[in-house]
Amino acid sequence: MTDQGFSVTPPVVKARLSRDDWVMRAFIVGIGLWLVVTLLLPLYAMLSKSVQSKDGTFTGLANYIEYFSTPALFNSINNSFFIAITSTIITISLASVFAFVLARSSIPFKGFFKGAALLPLLAPSLLPGISFVYLFGRQGVLKDLLGDASIYGPIGIIMGEVFYTFPHALMILIAAFSIADARLYEAAQVLRTGRIRTFFTVTLPGIKYGLISAIFVVFTLVITDFGIPKVIGGQYNVLATDIYKQVIGQQNFEMGAVVSVVLLIPAVVAFAVDRFVQRKQVAMLTARAVPYEPKPHFWLDSVFFIYCVVISAMIIGIIGMAGYASFVTFWPYNLELSLNNYNFDVMDGGGWASFYNSLKMATYTAIFGTIIIFTGAYMVEKAKGFKAIRGVIQFLCMIPMAVPGMVLGLAYIFFFNHPDNPLGFIYGTMPILVIVTIAHFYTVSHLTSMTALKQMDPEFETVSASLKVPFFRTFLKVTVPVCLPAILDISIYLFVNAMTTVSAVIFLYSTDTSLASIAALNMDDAGDVAPAAAMCMVIVATSATVRLIHALLSRGLQLKTQAWRKR
Amino acid sequence: MSKDVADQKREAYLRVRNVTKKFGSFTALRDISLDVYEGEFVCFLGPSGCGKTTLLRAIAGLDIQTHGSVFQGGRDISGLPASERDFGIVFQSYALFPNLTVNENVGYGLVNIRSSKAEIAAKVAELLELVGLPEQGDKYPSQLSGGQQQRVALARALAMSPGLLLLDEPLSALDAKVRVHLRHEMKELQRRLGVTTVMVTHDQEEALTMADRIVVMKDGVIEQVGTPEEIYRNPASAFVAEFVGTMNFLNASKANDEQILLGENLLNLDEAERQKLNGSPILACVRPEDIQVRNIDDATENAFMTTVKDLEFLGSFCRATLCYGDEGSNINADFSINLVRDRNIIPGAKIRVAIPANSLHIFPADTAK
Structure with a gap:
């Protein structure tokens, strides 16, 4: 048996593909093409635009040289980094303590505090900007707190960004604090380690990866955010608003592309670091640990409680201020409450129609996005062979996370508005808004799908094949029902983000397809700040309602499936 | 080839010829040839990484071999996908569909080939009776013990009356006592149905008690093929002597x-x-x-x-x-x-x-x- 006498290599067995294999491969090719068309080609169009002159001839780095020799432009890099770094430091400091309290102390009302802290997720990012105008603006109620400083500028931007990114950081940090191993703390106690030393030797190393991940997520969110600097930035330019100004204000698409590439770089670097770190975090999670049970400690808990009350009050106050302002008839002269500001139809920006557009857009995005992303993830995860293409698709699925919305929106202009593009007919329609939104929020949805799919027994498909059952029957009868919680999560994530997003769609809407968040932005631009606040509140209310429905649905689903779901 | 069974008159039901499986530069199976006769219970035994599961997956068409051929019932199935082969399979993880009842799990494949609901219900009831789980059909897998779940998986694998039953470490996830009990029952059931069976295991006791013949594997090659008695009494190599008993x-x-x-x-x-x-x-x-x-x-x-x-x-x-x-x-x-x-x-x-x-x-x- 061991003698390798033969010199002729035996023929390689050619595996015949089953019908299932063909169908799956067709789906994979389809999803690959989808990603290429909705992501890769637009980005390529943008990159090539940045090395072209206005008439479309290749000019090499001329545009970049122009950019870096114009102080008014490249100063924004400094500004963007200053804002991003400062906001990140503040957000992470505040959120770490908040997360620590929620995960590791025994204060009451934790559920309420967590709910309050996550509220900003329901609002478009311009909401804090508008709210700060009312709080600290020229006629703001708390103007004196700022002294001589103006809210319009870095102070306002940073405060807004902290509000907007707080829940994102909080979720990551709570997860990091929650995986603590009680045995390590017991060991530290038995060895008579003091509280402070325990913190530095046990707590900090445990959340290290979560902390790093949160830092980079917040940094990326801030540096790519457009809504807040637009509303409250005043004359203070950052990269995201520069793209808008170049494209919308000066119709200088080439320079817009250059700024986009400049903005892309820190976003990509931050994303790469985050992915690298998250891989390590996962490895830590797999080790089975004894969950940490916090013990009451009167003085510490009292301090923590007050801290949570203050932070929650600030968050609710900011949203509440916008809400209040939206009902005030004419700030600050007529403080009588009325619904005048909700009469959007008499104002510029698109009126109530834009809200219905938003609802439609969010619904389509949630439905089609979930179907495309989950099915795509299933095919990529479960298909056999086709390794190279599946690898490429996995990579493509990660790209949207690193691409700022503004950049994606601009890339869509270049690609879909090109006269030679046969897909050009969708430009300025509802479908392009849906498609760009799906592309923009693809990564998180894809990762959620993958996590759910990886928990499925890999042999389900094998068993189906041995029973001569086509895979799509198993997909519909088993995979989808079992993954339904994850599928609902994806659809709600897509819906809320489609409702609140501004950046990717700002370049792509037409007068017929204006959206609520854009209407708010435009009304604010036109000086109708109160109606803008009102529109933001409508968005918040919609997101909140949908979230609530989602919670009830999930609850009902859990009750209905608890017979077999014991995870 | 190592010494084979003397029974050359019968045509083997499953014939594996010169099967080699490579994963990149790693050779998981090296020129394996093997015969399994109709109604026989054969165990692939070896330490982890010896290639026994790879061989099973090649026979099932899940990971098709790089070189060599596989014949089942005289038909060349070397390159066929799993769905066009004729086997039932049971995994260590049971792989039961969690959101379907026991009845739906067992009848999962029957829905495709049988028209009447009554016929399916009768067949499912018969199968559950066979594996000793009558009247458990309306429960969900998570409401059953590990041993019971594995019986359901067995019933499901037998539902389509496959020519070949493949068992991939079916007992390894169970408690020691359940394991001893179930291995006896599975062997009994296999004898009664006469279904040709190939089981992969790393547990020599399981192989010795259940198999008609044992294939001991190491590093992608067959070390010895023989009855449990032969393997135990006359190990062909120091490895077999050490691994068994x-x-x-x-x-x-x-x-x-x-x-x-x-x-x-x-x-x-x-x-x-x-x-x-x-x-x-x-x-x-x-x-x-x-x-x-x-x-x-x-x-x-x-x-x-x-x-x-x-x-x-x-x-x-x-x-x-x-x-x-x-x-x-x-x-x-x-x-x-x-x-x-x-x-x-x-x-x-x-x-x-x-x-x-x-x-x-x-x-x-x-x-x-």
């Missing part, structure tokens, strides 16, 4: 064409073992339970004096460490509790033992473990 490995040397020298004792070899003698150092092998103490006189073959160094109580028997020469020249022997009491075997005692020639095997020393 407990074995003493003793350093020895060739004395003459018929005898070896163990310490200062000359031991006779059986005819078959003598063929293996050459000049090189030798490993002499004997199972602890084959060491004889009773009825030894001067005429007894292969008898020698030993000193009891240690005695380990293992419940139903004792394992004695006997020294037959210098420090380190030790041999383990299993003695019944009665024998230990009757012969007053205690540490320090001197006893005369014998190794019957038919229990003594030799292997070249460099093939050890």
Whole structure:
């Protein structure tokens, strides 16, 4: 048996593909093409635009040289980094303590505090900007707190960004604090380690990866955010608003592309670091640990409680201020409450129609996005062979996370508005808004799908094949029902983000397809700040309602499936 | 090829010919050939990484071999996808659909080929009866114990009346007691249905109790094929001897064409073992339970004096460490509790033992473990 006498290599067995294999491969090719068309080609169009002159001839780095020799432009890099770094430091400091309290102390009302802290997720990012105008603006109620400083500028931007990114950081940090191993703390106690030393030797190393991940997520969110600097930035330019100004204000698409590439770089670097770190975090999670049970400690808990009350009050106050302002008839002269500001139809920006557009857009995005992303993830995860293409698709699925919305929106202009593009007919329609939104929020949805799919027994498909059952029957009868919680999560994530997003769609809407968040932005631009606040509140209310429905649905689903779901 | 079963008249139901499987530069299976006869229960046994699961997956069409061919019932299935082959499969993880009831799980494949609901229901009830789970059909898998879940998986695998039943470590996830019970039942069921079965296991006890024939594998090649008795009594290599059961490995040397020298004792070899003698150092092998103490006189073959160094109580028997020469020249022997009491075997005692020639095997020393 061991003698390798033969010199002729035996023929390689050619595996015949089953019908299932063909169908799956067709789906994979389809999803690959989808990603290429909705992501890769637009980005390529943008990159090539940045090395072209206005008439479309290749000019090499001329545009970049122009950019870096114009102080008014490249100063924004400094500004963007200053804002991003400062906001990140503040957000992470505040959120770490908040997360620590929620995960590791025994204060009451934790559920309420967590709910309050996550509220900003329901609002478009311009909401804090508008709210700060009312709080600290020229006629703001708390103007004196700022002294001589103006809210319009870095102070306002940073405060807004902290509000907007707080829940994102909080979720990551709570997860990091929650995986603590009680045995390590017991060991530290038995060895008579003091509280402070325990913190530095046990707590900090445990959340290290979560902390790093949160830092980079917040940094990326801030540096790519457009809504807040637009509303409250005043004359203070950052990269995201520069793209808008170049494209919308000066119709200088080439320079817009250059700024986009400049903005892309820190976003990509931050994303790469985050992915690298998250891989390590996962490895830590797999080790089975004894969950940490916090013990009451009167003085510490009292301090923590007050801290949570203050932070929650600030968050609710900011949203509440916008809400209040939206009902005030004419700030600050007529403080009588009325619904005048909700009469959007008499104002510029698109009126109530834009809200219905938003609802439609969010619904389509949630439905089609979930179907495309989950099915795509299933095919990529479960298909056999086709390794190279599946690898490429996995990579493509990660790209949207690193691409700022503004950049994606601009890339869509270049690609879909090109006269030679046969897909050009969708430009300025509802479908392009849906498609760009799906592309923009693809990564998180894809990762959620993958996590759910990886928990499925890999042999389900094998068993189906041995029973001569086509895979799509198993997909519909088993995979989808079992993954339904994850599928609902994806659809709600897509819906809320489609409702609140501004950046990717700002370049792509037409007068017929204006959206609520854009209407708010435009009304604010036109000086109708109160109606803008009102529109933001409508968005918040919609997101909140949908979230609530989602919670009830999930609850009902859990009750209905608890017979077999014991995870 | 290693020595095959003598039964050449029958055409094998499953024929594996020169199968090689490569994963990149790693060769998981090296030129494997094997016959499985109709109605036979064959176990692939070996340590993890030996290629036994890879071979099973090649037979199932899940990971198709790089070279070589597979025939089932005379049909060349070498390159066919799993869905076009004829087998039922049971996995260690059960792989039951969690959101479907036991009935729906067992009837999962039947829905495709049978029209009437009543027919399916009858078949499912019959299958559940067969695996000893009547009236559990409306439960969900998570409401059943591990052993019960594995029975459901078995019923599902048998539902389509497959020509071949593949079992991939089916008992490894179960508790020791359930495992012993279920392996007996599975073997009984297999005998009753007469379905040709291939099981992968790393548990030698499972293989010895369930299989008609065992295929012992190591590093992607077959070390030995034989009945459980043959594998246990006449291991073909030091690896098989070590992997199946407990074995003493003793350093020895060739004395003459018929005898070896163990310490200062000359031991006779059986005819078959003598063929293996050459000049090189030798490993002499004997199972602890084959060491004889009773009825030894001067005429007894292969008898020698030993000193009891240690005695380990293992419940139903004792394992004695006997020294037959210098420090380190030790041999383990299993003695019944009665024998230990009757012969007053205690540490320090001197006893005369014998190794019957038919229990003594030799292997070249460099093939050890």
